[in-house]
Amino acid sequence: MSIPAVSITNVSKRFRLYRERNQTLKSAIMRGRTSIHEDFWALQDVSFDVPAGSTFGVIGRNGSGKSTLLKCLAKVYFPDAGSITTNGRLAALLEVGTGFHPELSGRENVYLNGSILGMQRKEIDAKFDAIVDFANIERFIDQPVKTYSSGMYVRLGFSIAIHVNPDILIVDEVLAVGDASFQAKCLEKFGALKAEGKTVILVSHALTMVEEMCERAAWLDRGRLVHVGEAATTIERYRQSEATDDSDVQESG
Amino acid sequence: MRGLKELLESRDLLVNLTLRDIRGKYRRTVLGQLWSLANPLAAMLIYTFVFSFILRLQPDRGDPSGLDVFALWLLCGLLPWAFLSNVINQGIASIVGNASLIQKVYFPRIVLPLAAVGAAGFNWLFEMAVLLIALSIVGAFVLPWIPVLLLVMILLAVFATGIALVLATANVYFRDTEYFVTILLQIWMYLTPIIYPVSLMRTASADLGGLFGTSVTVLDIYQLNPMVHFVDVFRQLLYDNRWPDPTDLLVCLVWSVASIAIGLAVFSRNQKKLAELL
Ligand SMILES: Nc1ncnc2c1ncn2[C@@H]1O[C@H](COP(=O)(O)OP(=O)(O)OP(=O)(O)O)[C@@H](O)[C@H]1O
Ligand SMILES: [Mg+2]
Numbered sequence: 101m102s103i104p105a106v107s108i109t110n111v112s113k114r115f116r117l118y119r120e121r122n123q124t125l126k127s128a129i130m131r132g133r134t135s136i137h138e139d140f141w142a143l144q145d146v147s148f149d150v151p152a153g154s155t156f157g158v159i160g161r162n163g164s165g166k167s168t169l170l171k172c173l174a175k176v177y178f179p180d181a182g183s184i185t186t187n188g189r190l191a192a193l194l195e196v197g198t199g200f201h202p203e204l205s206g207r208e209n210v211y212l213n214g215s216i217l218g219m220q221r222k223e224i225d226a227k228f229d230a231i232v233d234f235a236n237i238e239r240f241i242d243q244p245v246k247t248y249s250s251g252m253y254v255r256l257g258f259s260i261a262i263h264v265n266p267d268i269l270i271v272d273e274v275l276a277v278g279d280a281s282f283q284a285k286c287l288e289k290f291g292a293l294k295a296e297g298k299t300v301i302l303v304s305h306a307l308t309m310v311e312e313m314c315e316r317a318a319w320l321d322r323g324r325l326v327h328v329g330e331a332a333t334t335i336e337r338y339r340q341s342e343a344t345d346d347s348d349v350q351e352s353g
Numbered sequence: 354m355r356g357l358k359e360l361l362e363s364r365d366l367l368v369n370l371t372l373r374d375i376r377g378k379y380r381r382t383v384l385g386q387l388w389s390l391a392n393p394l395a396a397m398l399i400y401t402f403v404f405s406f407i408l409r410l411q412p413d414r415g416d417p418s419g420l421d422v423f424a425l426w427l428l429c430g431l432l433p434w435a436f437l438s439n440v441i442n443q444g445i446a447s448i449v450g451n452a453s454l455i456q457k458v459y460f461p462r463i464v465l466p467l468a469a470v471g472a473a474g475f476n477w478l479f480e481m482a483v484l485l486i487a488l489s490i491v492g493a494f495v496l497p498w499i500p501v502l503l504l505v506m507i508l509l510a511v512f513a514t515g516i517a518l519v520l521a522t523a524n525v526y527f528r529d530t531e532y533f534v535t536i537l538l539q540i541w542m543y544l545t546p547i548i549y550p551v552s553l554m555r556t557a558s559a560d561l562g563g564l565f566g567t568s569v570t571v572l573d574i575y576q577l578n579p580m581v582h583f584v585d586v587f588r589q590l591l592y593d594n595r596w597p598d599p600t601d602l603l604v605c606l607v608w609s610v611a612s613i614a615i616g617l618a619v620f621s622r623n624q625k626k627l628a629e630l631l
Binding site: 115171174175176199201208221 | 457
């Protein structure tokens with residue numbers, strides 16, 4: 101518990117909102133510049149630690165910056181200010197089945213996706229059966245994945261990601277597509293990961309699930325951290341504010 | 354240097370992405386990999402018909418091989434060119450085409466254009482193997498030249514990769530790049546002695562003499578095109594069966610190094626920003 105699994109210090113992330121995005125040369129030359137934009141801070145000065153071996157929830161409204169934060173953790177985006185340190189191997193499940201090639205079979209895609217997530221071939225060989233088993237799609241593993249149902253996609257993708265055996269697993273709302281039995285299986289798997297001392301960070305709008313699973317949670321609103329602490333307390337405060345303030349999704353800017 | 358270590362760690366990914374490109378491409382076709390021969394073969398038939406049969410273009414006999422087959426002479430230049438143009442086209446598309454991947458997972462971005470090079474290289478190897486067999490059948494003695502040939506092929510691949518890296522980056526900012534390049538490649542091809550011999554260019558330039566009263570000839574400018582030298586080297590090895598001209602080799606080497614250095618610099622400077630720019 102001493103060294104945090106993830107430590108986020110003063111992270112800010114800026115996006116440019118283009119009023120006119122000149123992605124063609126013609127418009128760039130005609131205006132003599134590439135774009136007219138204004139800055140939009142999707143994250144502002146966010147700091148918190150995620151203790152190792154805990155399950156951590158991130159909650160907040162649509163557009164509050166949760167996915168942006170996870171992408172910064174996953175090194176897909178780079179923060180414009182602040183720093184993020186992670187201890188251990190990290191696997192992110194930002195969208196299941198990215199990198200699946202529709203024409204290739206499930207088997208070929210396991211290898212492709214596994215290597216995208218950072219596994220070596222030998223490692224995949226060793227875990228192949230477990231991956232297919234967890235996803236429960238043995239019969240279809242040699243079919244092209246374009247024939248899979250969306251639930252099967254998620255199962256296979258999720259199964260690959262957890263078999264990367266990460267120290268830190270980041271999950272962004274991807275479980276919603278799976279059926280009840282698969283969701284139960286995933287929750288069980290999260291429990292097992294926790295027992296092994298792994299850290300799970302998850303974004304979800306299913307507050308009861310977050311409450312059940314997570315010890316701690318962070319609440320983001322318009323890119324700012326509102327509260328971080330015990331999951332129950334954070335969720336309670338979030339619920340209260342939602343009840344009192346029913347305004348729409350934030351305006352940009 | 355950290356980038357290099359990362360790249361080494363993701364070589365499995367590189368292999369798998371290359372395989373994805375290779376396997377995915379001809380999936381569910383009857384002819385499969387043979388399709389990769391279709392394009393060069395069709396081009397060969399057309400050019401041979403037009404330039405050899407109608408226009409009576411006659412390149413010099415292979416020296417010392419003594420070969421005199423227009424179609425094969427053509428292919429010795431056409432196949433390397435087709436490779437270059439494939440690498441550039443597929444390399445450009447590799448970043449924009451894999452946007453969803455880049456926005457969802459972290460991995461060294463450079464593996465995407467490199468996988469495109471790998472897939473194009475695989476096709477090229479296949480085509481060159483067929484060409485070597487054809488050359489051997491008509492009596493060229495190519496076997497001893499294979500090691501040098503492989504070396505020059507690697508040089509061309511490096512040269513092409515550098516260009517692809519720059520253009521792939523540019524294409525993220527301006528999607529025009531892709532269309533622009535299609536046209537540029539056509540012009541570039543005709544500025545390279547692929548379907549006509551350099552000797553014709555030499556005569557034409559000599560007839561004209563120095564430009565604007567200087568001693569600079571059209572040929573001098575023409576030879577600034579690196580592909581002139583690459584094609585020359587490939588023909589000397591494959592068609593003539595002799596040591597390539599050392600100046601040509603040196604020029605190829607210099608261009609390759611320059612191209613990859615610029616390509617890597619441009620790409621690595623932009624790779625962190627790719628996810629949000631897409
Ligand atoms: N690439 C981008 N360019 C410009 N703006 C972006 C980009 N990505 C995200 N944003 C903006 O950043 C804000 C936060 O987005 P984010 O996806 O992090 O929200 P979220 O909390 O995950 O919402 P949700 O609950 O709907 O998933 C949004 O206003 C969004 O418009
Ligand atoms: Mg989100």
